Amino acid sequence: MVDGTExxxxxxxxxxxxxxxxxxxxxxxxxxxxxxxRLATDERSWVKALxxxxxxxxxxxxxxxxxxxxxxxxxxxGVAVYFAxxxxxxxxxxxxxxxxxxxxxxxxxxxxxxxxSWAIAKFQFPGKSMLITLIDLPFAVSPVISGLIFVLxxxxxxxxxxxxxxxxxxxxxxxxxxxxxxxxxxFPFVAREVIPLMQEQGSDEELAAVSxxxxxxxxxxxxxxxxxxxxxLYGVILCNARAMGEFGAVNVVSGHVRGKTNTxxxxxxxxxxxxxxxxxxxxxxxxxxxxxxxxxLKSAVEWRVRREFEQALEPPT
Amino acid sequence: MAFPRTKNSVLPxxxxxxxxxxxxxxxxxxxxxxxxxxxxATLGWAGFWAAAWNTRVVASYKLTFGTSLIAATIxxxxxxxxxxxxxxxxxxxKKFIDALIDLPFALPTAVSGIALTAVYAKNGWIGQYLDAIGIKAAFxxxxxxxxxxxxxxxxxxxxxxxAIEEIDRESEEAAASxxxxxxxxxxxxxxxxxxxxxxxxxxxSFARALGEYGSVVFISGNMPMKTEIASLLxxxxxxxxxxxxxxxxxxxxxxxxxxILFAINAVQWWTARKYRGVA
Amino acid sequence: xxxxxxxxxxxxxxxxxxRDVSLAINDGELVALLGPxxxxxxxxxxxxxxxxxxxxxxxxxxxxxxEDVASRPAAERRVGFVFQHYALFRHMSIFDNVAFGMRVMPxxxxxxxxxxxxxVTELLRLVQLDGLGRRFPSQLSGGQRQRAALARAxxxxxxxxxxxxxxGALDAKVRQxxxxxxxxxxxxxxxTSILVTHDQEEALEVADRVVVMNQGRIEQIGTPEExxxxxxxxxxxxxxxxxxxxxxxxxxGKAVLAGVPLEGHYFPGKEEGAAMVYMRPHELDxxxxxxxxxxxxxxxxxxxxxxxxxxxxxRTNDGQDVLVDLSLEDYERLNLxxxxxxxxxxxxxxVFLPEYEI
Numbered sequence: 001m002v003d004g005t006e007x008x009x010x011x012x013x014x015x016x017x018x019x020x021x022x023x024x025x026x027x028x029x030x031x032x033x034x035x036x037x038r039l040a041t042d043e044r045s046w047v048k049a050l051x052x053x054x055x056x057x058x059x060x061x062x063x064x065x066x067x068x069x070x071x072x073x074x075x076x077x078g079v080a081v082y083f084a085x086x087x088x089x090x091x092x093x094x095x096x097x098x099x100x101x102x103x104x105x106x107x108x109x110x111x112x113x114x115x116x117s118w119a120i121a122k123f124q125f126p127g128k129s130m131l132i133t134l135i136d137l138p139f140a141v142s143p144v145i146s147g148l149i150f151v152l153x154x155x156x157x158x159x160x161x162x163x164x165x166x167x168x169x170x171x172x173x174x175x176x177x178x179x180x181x182x183x184x185x186x187f188p189f190v191a192r193e194v195i196p197l198m199q200e201q202g203s204d205e206e207l208a209a210v211s212x213x214x215x216x217x218x219x220x221x222x223x224x225x226x227x228x229x230x231x232x233l234y235g236v237i238l239c240n241a242r243a244m245g246e247f248g249a250v251n252v253v254s255g256h257v258r259g260k261t262n263t264x265x266x267x268x269x270x271x272x273x274x275x276x277x278x279x280x281x282x283x284x285x286x287x288x289x290x291x292x293x294x295x296x297l298k299s300a301v302e303w304r305v306r307r308e309f310e311q312a313l314e315p316p317t
Numbered sequence: 318m319a320f321p322r323t324k325n326s327v328l329p330x331x332x333x334x335x336x337x338x339x340x341x342x343x344x345x346x347x348x349x350x351x352x353x354x355x356x357x358a359t360l361g362w363a364g365f366w367a368a369a370w371n372t373r374v375v376a377s378y379k380l381t382f383g384t385s386l387i388a389a390t391i392x393x394x395x396x397x398x399x400x401x402x403x404x405x406x407x408x409x410x411k412k413f414i415d416a417l418i419d420l421p422f423a424l425p426t427a428v429s430g431i432a433l434t435a436v437y438a439k440n441g442w443i444g445q446y447l448d449a450i451g452i453k454a455a456f457x458x459x460x461x462x463x464x465x466x467x468x469x470x471x472x473x474x475x476x477x478x479x480a481i482e483e484i485d486r487e488s489e490e491a492a493a494s495x496x497x498x499x500x501x502x503x504x505x506x507x508x509x510x511x512x513x514x515x516x517x518x519x520x521x522s523f524a525r526a527l528g529e530y531g532s533v534v535f536i537s538g539n540m541p542m543k544t545e546i547a548s549l550l551x552x553x554x555x556x557x558x559x560x561x562x563x564x565x566x567x568x569x570x571x572x573x574x575x576x577i578l579f580a581i582n583a584v585q586w587w588t589a590r591k592y593r594g595v596a
Numbered sequence: 597x598x599x600x601x602x603x604x605x606x607x608x609x610x611x612x613x614x615r616d617v618s619l620a621i622n623d624g625e626l627v628a629l630l631g632p633x634x635x636x637x638x639x640x641x642x643x644x645x646x647x648x649x650x651x652x653x654x655x656x657x658x659x660x661x662x663e664d665v666a667s668r669p670a671a672e673r674r675v676g677f678v679f680q681h682y683a684l685f686r687h688m689s690i691f692d693n694v695a696f697g698m699r700v701m702p703x704x705x706x707x708x709x710x711x712x713x714x715x716v717t718e719l720l721r722l723v724q725l726d727g728l729g730r731r732f733p734s735q736l737s738g739g740q741r742q743r744a745a746l747a748r749a750x751x752x753x754x755x756x757x758x759x760x761x762x763x764g765a766l767d768a769k770v771r772q773x774x775x776x777x778x779x780x781x782x783x784x785x786x787x788t789s790i791l792v793t794h795d796q797e798e799a800l801e802v803a804d805r806v807v808v809m810n811q812g813r814i815e816q817i818g819t820p821e822e823x824x825x826x827x828x829x830x831x832x833x834x835x836x837x838x839x840x841x842x843x844x845x846x847x848x849g850k851a852v853l854a855g856v857p858l859e860g861h862y863f864p865g866k867e868e869g870a871a872m873v874y875m876r877p878h879e880l881d882x883x884x885x886x887x888x889x890x891x892x893x894x895x896x897x898x899x900x901x902x903x904x905x906x907x908x909x910x911r912t913n914d915g916q917d918v919l920v921d922l923s924l925e926d927y928e929r930l931n932l933x934x935x936x937x938x939x940x941x942x943x944x945x946x947v948f949l950p951e952y953e954i
Contacts, residue, residue: 142528
């Protein structure tokens with residue numbers, strides 16, 4: 001063979017002029033509306049406009065105006081009054097207690113969430129779905145009832161109250177009560193984010209790590225935790241927001257002792273009920289800011305959590 | 318507690334994590350909830366009914382269920398609109414609006430409560446216009462409905478969004494090519510396929526509204542027989558050291574929310590079985 | 597003429613899906629749009645259905661039976677569209693799916709309830725799903741679902757039936773059965789049909805005419821026989837069936853491969869240049885000795901006699917693999933084994949000159 005030859009199968013880069021079919025002689029006056037045709041999955045433009053307008057009006061009335069009102073009311077009496085609301089001794093102690101509650105509750109529920117996920121996702125045992133339902137239980141209990149159950153247990157007229165009182169231990173109308181109630185309402189947050197993800201991921205990677213000689217702790221720290229870190233963070237963000245912002249349950253158990261058992265939301269309530277609106281809204285604006293930061297973090301983390309899930313669903317390559 | 322060991326026991330830590338899970342769950346959740354159950358059991362049948370079903374309490378149930386139902390319905394209608402707009406249309410600031418939908422989750426309920434009161438009171442930003450046409454928003458059942466709508470909105474929108482995203486665009490195209498108008502396509506194809514999610518969102522929003530306290534107490538006015546919701550009545554009873562009364566009402570409300578959650582699970586199970594071929 | 601498309605283009609962003617395509621389809625014909633993925637065939641089908649819009653071009657027309665439908669939305673075109681993934685309404689029974697098109701008609705033209713029932717039952721019988729009307733789509737097999745989708749599309753008595761890779765999601769065996777069945781059904785009802793497929797066997801077996809598409813253009817329109825045996829372009833040559841490609845030359849107006857002139861390929865006025873020579877495996881013959889006719893030597897590297905022909909892979913002296921289909925009798929008579937030195941004789945061939953215009 002003189003010429004270089006090649007096997008078929010590779011696409012040729014040579015393009016050939018397309019062969020036009022019969023071109024009928026259409027009259028030139030026909031108007032062509034093709035570009036303006038409404039697609040099958042589109043609404044008429046006025047329907048679309050109506051839906052968008054209704055959505056925006058509704059959200060404005062229900063969400064945006066109240067959010068804006070918090071900051072407007074807070075600054076109504078000027079910046080000086082606004083900042084004075086935070087330097088007040090009772091406000092400072094409310095801030096301290098709120099932080100304390102979060103610092104205790106978030107790590108406890110974080111550890112619980114990880115332990116529960118490990119047990120549920122990596123092992124088979126009877127009653128598993130029952131256990132998952134029980135973990136979600138606090139979400140089904142309203143805030144006031146969440147507080148009430150601790151009063152029934154530890155209140156002065158509750159079951160353990162008199163016995164605890166004999167040792168001068170006070171739980172209800174004291175900081176421990178606030179912490180217990182908060183623990184209860186924030187209980188499922190971390191677990192319910194991490195459990196489904198770990199279940200989806202299975203234990204193949206952990207088994208591989210163990211077979212390579214890793215210890216249980218090493219496997220957990222080096223394999224499991226990195227795989228669920230975003231879902232874990234997501235749970236922590238939500239847990240923290242609720243821990244700092246819980247009102248109903250804490251309201252029942254705190255007793256509103258100023259400077260002692262008041263968290264920030266309770267402090268807002270007291271100021272408001274004293275008609276000290278500027279201060280109430282100033283403290284509320286701090287909590288609103290916290291909520292906005294939470295939403296921003298949540299949005300930032302959300303797609304990473306989704307990616308962790310998608311990766312778990314994909315077959316390994 | 319002894320749990321049967323498993324095939325998977327190559328991995329360590331089952332005993333430790335399972336033990337800790339059960340212990341922590343029992344201490345924080347089961348024991349306190351058990352206290353409620355046992356307390357209501359000790360009331361006796363007659364005592365329980367006397368506390369759980371007298372005129373003032375029944376008035377609070379009617380108000381709580383009535384306003385919750387109205388709020389959940391409003392949320393179902395507008396939530397569908399909001400979710401549809403956010404999924405299907407492009408508009409400026411959509412990401413921002415989408416993130417703000419969760420505000421009622423993130424904002425402490427007391428803050429929501431005073432903010433809504435400020436806006437809908439007689440001299441508030443919106444309340445003044447309502448007042449001008451003779452509508453009293455704050456300190457009336459309408460105020461409660463507004464607060465419960467605020468609180469329940471994310472439940473409907475967040476359940477509907479994935480359902481709308483999941484709608485098979487081709488089935489809409491199929492309907493159009495079969496001659497259906499957009500309106501017919503919506504009612505006959507789109508609506509039935511998002512209905513299970515809509516019902517779930519409605520029920521979640523309703524359940525949340527039944528137990529809501531913080532955002533309502535400021536705007537409701539709390540007048541016995543008129544604007545006193547069940548959660549508030551529980552607190553009033555507690556403040557009077559009427560543990561029996563508080564427990565009875567709480568048990569009723571808790572039972573109601575369990576029934577709703579059970580209904581949600583039933584709806585989901587039923588639709589999964591019927592349409593997805595999951596036997 | 598039942599469907600005429602002229603000057604249809606379409607771009608998605610910077611991606612040019614269709615480049616000035618024109619096509620005419622006869623009444624009652626079954627036409628296959630065949631091409632690799634990304635060739636624009638599905639886009640063309642969706643434009644016919646009104647599910648996509650072509651680029652704005654004053655010359656572009658979409659006509660059904662001489663009526664310009666370009667400005668009509670999908671709902672008014674009366675096309676039956678069958679989707680690759682069925683797109684059945686999953687919350688409706690099969691019966692309700694098929695009845696849908698009739699139930700959404702304007703009240704004055706809508707058939708009566710018992711008439712709808714009669715026609716749905718008839719259609720279900722036609723697609724061999726009698727008695728399955730009360731099932732939900734999830735309770736049917738893939739093949740059954742696609743037949744239900746077909747019945748649904750036929751229920752509106754469409755002017756044209758459009759099928760978008762209708763068997764693409766099914767496994768090979770079911771696909772083969774449905775293909776034959778679809779052809780028989782078409783012979784029975786004769787509705788003008790356009791079938792999009794990337795499977796050449798499907799197109800060649802089912803269609804009256806095949807439209808071969810590539811990179812948004814039509815390469816060739818013809819009967820299955822024409823496109824297979826008389827490919828108009830290199831693309832069609834390579835896309836349909838297996839083919840051996842050789843780099844030849846043109847010398848003095850004649851095509852020459854490896855110094856041997858190829859019979860029947862003359863390019864008047866072309867003195868010198870490159871030529872691509874195509875030979876299908878069945879257009880080559882193997883002999884053990886030279887007999888004077890043009891041939892080239894090769895060595896057998898692989899033989900696969902499992903099939904209706906023996907597929908022989910050979911390698912030429914300069915290392916090109918050449919595939920030859922040999923009848924089983926010839927294969928046995930020649931007593932070939934791997935490693936045998938043979939001579940390959942072209943029986944016929946096709947030559948394309950990259951820059952030669954007829």
